Amino acid sequence: MKNVQSLVREEVANQKAYSIEDTPARVKLDANENPYPLPPRLRSKLSAAMRSVELHHYPEPGSTSLRRAYAKHFGVDEDMILIGNGSDEAIAILCTTMARPGATILIPVPTFAMYRISALNNGYRVLEAPLDEQGDLDIEVMEQQLRTDKPAITFLSYPNNPTGGCFRADRVERLIKASPGVVVVDEAYFHFSGRTFLPKLKQYDRLVILRTLSKVGLAAMRIGFLIGAPELVRELNKVRLPYNMNALSQVAAAFYLEHETAFLEQTTRIRQERERLMRSLCSIRGVQACPTDANFIFFCCKFREDDVYQALLREGILVKKFSRPGAASGIRVTVGTRKENGEFLRIVRSVLV
Ligand SMILES: Cc1ncc(COP(=O)(O)O)c(C=O)c1O
Structure with a gap:
């Protein structure tokens, strides 16, 4: 009998x-x-709203009412929005929809891992363009790749995960102009950067914007948005599963709009903490941190990353380590509460100073 793994598609089996x-x-x-939980008053309100969900019925297909509300919020038409089970799902739907034999995607590296994973799962070849010395897009290389390989999708995380900075907007726009395929500007960290390509949707029908509520306080609810040309969204909806957004998440997404101010108070606090954390981190000898527009900081500490990572782990603090051969190695730390950041800094100092 054939072993089952041999029946699996190569691109999946090799991952x-x-x-x-x-x-x-x-x-x-x-x-x-x-790092901040929902304030208790809002938590009670949200659970009350969730209690009224009729669990014996399917959720509203296509999240129609939500799309209407978010269309207003984003200042676009309803038929330009697809709501996903996290933006991860929107990425997967886009990849499935655009997949053709021999198709490619283009990504700068390092960047968010799911672009590559979703692309490989759908049989794409992945073209990589290492970031330049400043951590920005290597525009000439990427323009060349657009001309020669004509990628079906180019993914740009804006700000970039894990390095943290927004790419220069003029470079992003040059890529949108030069691209024969779709260009995704993933604004998962918009609430910390304040920078967006949303107004450019009017100008470029190949531009797709991604947003999420995961970084502003609702990660557990898995709510993501894809915003793009109606003609594209119509096709994506053929791939999206009919009830992809569960009813409780739909309630949470509507709740976010009603109480956005409270969520934004938290993001303001995170941005303030980010500046303090950055200053303290940069004052530690041996630490080199990348400028950030997100709610995390990417830093390296001259070959001591592993010691730092292990020391943090021993003290119960989890950060993310990046060590891919040929790519930037370093540690990405999420901006936590003032107390969490203080603990983190104390341990980094104890290793490096
Ligand atoms: C750049 C980027 N895009 C998308 C996501 C996924 O977000 P979601 O939780 O909405 O699936 C992440 C999560 O870390 C991310 O960093």
Whole structure:
């Protein structure tokens, strides 16, 4: 009998499953989440709203009412929005929809892992363009790749995960103009950068914007948005599963819009903490941190990353380590509460100073 693995598609069999650190940690600074829980008053309100969900019925297909509300929020037409089970799902739907034999995607590296994974799962070849010395897009190389390989999709994380900075907007726009395929500007960290390509949707029908509520305090609810040309969204909806957004998440997404101010108060606090954390981190001898527009900081410490990582782990603090041959190695730390950041800094100092 043939072994089952041999029946699996090569692109899938050759991959390792995306690993998410499950080491129990006291302080989680590895996944770019909001460190603040929902204030108790809002939590009670949200649970009351969830209690009224009729669990014996399917959720509203296509999240129609939500799309209407978010269309207003984003200032676009309803038929330009697809709501996904996290933006991860929107990435997967886009990849499935655009996949053709021999198709490619283009990504700068390092960047968010799911672009590559979703692309490989759909049979694409992945073209990589290492970031330049400043951590920005290597525009000439990428323009050349657009001309020669005509990638079906180019993914740009804006700000870039894991390096943290927004790419120069004029370079992003040059890529949109030069691209024969779709260009995704993934604004998962918009609430910390304040920079967006949303207004450019009017100008470029190949531009797709991604947003998420995961980084502003609702990571557990898995709510992501894809915003693009109606003609494209119509096709994506053929691939999207009919009930992809569960009813509780739909309630949470509507709740976010009603109470956005409270969520934004938290993101303001995170941005303030980010500046303090950055200043303290940069004052430690041997630490080199990349400028950031997100809720995390990428830094390296001259070959001592592993010592730092292990020391943090021993103290119950989880961060994310990057060590891919040929790519930037370093540590990405999520901005936590003032207390969490203080603990983190104390341990980094104890190793390096
Ligand atoms: C750049 C980027 N895009 C998308 C996501 C996924 O977000 P979601 O939780 O909405 O699936 C992440 C999560 O870390 C991310 O860093």
